[in-house]
Amino acid sequence: MDTTASEKHGNGTQSSTQRAYLELRSAIITGKVQPGERLKVETLKETLQTGISPVREALSLLTSDQLVERLDQRGFRVAKTSRAQFEEILDLRCNLEAMALRDSLESSNREWEDALVLAHHHMSQADRGDLEGFETHHKHFHMTLLAACRSPILLRFCDQLYDLNVRYRYLAGKSKSYGRRNVQAEHREILDAAVKRDVEKVCASLIAHYRNTGAFLAEQIG
Amino acid sequence: MDTTASEKHGNGTQSSTQRAYLELRSAIITGKVQPGERLKVETLKETLQTGISPVREALSLLTSDQLVERLDQRGFRVAKTSRAQFEEILDLRCNLEAMALRDSLESSNREWEDALVLAHHHMSQADRGDLEGFETHHKHFHMTLLAACRSPILLRFCDQLYDLNVRYRYLAGKSKSYGRRNVQAEHREILDAAVKRDVEKVCASLIAHYRNTGAFLAEQIG
């Protein structure tokens, strides 16, 4: 029942803008709308069952996430993808997450460790068939790893990069099932090293994990 | 005559949203509106001489730049500042710009070198009294340094961090004039090392430059 942050005030309402933003973002990440596809406000208004203003605001927000491109006065379109960008994202993630991870481990405490163990447990029990469901847990595990890092801005960058990357996973992985490699073992290795606070080991394992997945996906993309 | 990217199509028009965005962003960075200050749409509509929609879109865009915060259904306000955030930004800039700089130098060519020399020249000739004018040149020099880097996303992060940082400069530097340290010499050192493609030297000089300025500003902020 992850009803997002906007439930702070207690009431279960969520602004139309927020709803539109989340739904559209999900559609882009999971590939329900194609890279480069034109995003017409009139069409989205129908699809998202809302008015023009929320749609435009959602699109503005997605622009900053680099998931949508704004064209002059010619509307919006889904951001294009490329092999080059995929590799760029991979490299950046390795570098930035390593930074965040070092700091996270350094300032980690018991609650963090507990949260991480749980995140791993939930991920390992998640149904691999349900790609979207599994992704939620997978992201949660990786973000929890970094969560103790004291730089919110860096965490935001990592989060953004994660989403950009997941998009490529959906793009490539629609046919082939995800997880023929021993991803489970890699996650386990990361968890164990993290619990031991073995900084160098965790960083190495995490980067290896990303590069492995990356090499596999790059192959699919072509 | 830096009339932004939206002049692509040749006609000198600029959307209201873009105008509002740039003007408001500048007002926040230069401290014309205070951190934490409420941003009422009705008021901004007057100030920016435009309608509600462009104002709201501009605010959405600024939210992603981390210059504006969105409150539930209670509008927007200027992002708060803090000593902690100032230091966070400083550290991040050192790390990310070093990354970008290494790659930029590696893939640099003659045009890049020429552009850098010019950027430095223009900065050194700019009037120090005109803070805003000088800032334009200063930013241009630092961004040109990184410009050959092949990771657009990383460059975007650096750009964003630069702006977040400049805000603190304005906040601190309104009274005391900027440049009592020998900033000129530091820039010169960076330029020379860059032209020589001495990667380690440039990175060291750049980081020293940031840390010096940072220490000075931190003192002002308190």
Add this chain to the structure above:
DNA sequence: TCTGAAGAAAAAATCGATATTAATTGAAAT
């Protein structure tokens, strides 16, 4: 047949008005 200009159609951007929601004030009750 090709080129280019004019007009028509489509879409985006913007505006003003309405509906919702939160903040404030003041009165009543403890």
Add this chain to the structure above:
DNA sequence: ATTTCAATTAATATCGATTTTTTCTTCAGA
């Protein structure tokens, strides 16, 4: 005097309509 609740006020969020811009189509002229 203080707290609570209700009514008022203010501001946000949203919508439908209008204006502006771009794109598409058609038709005249070379």
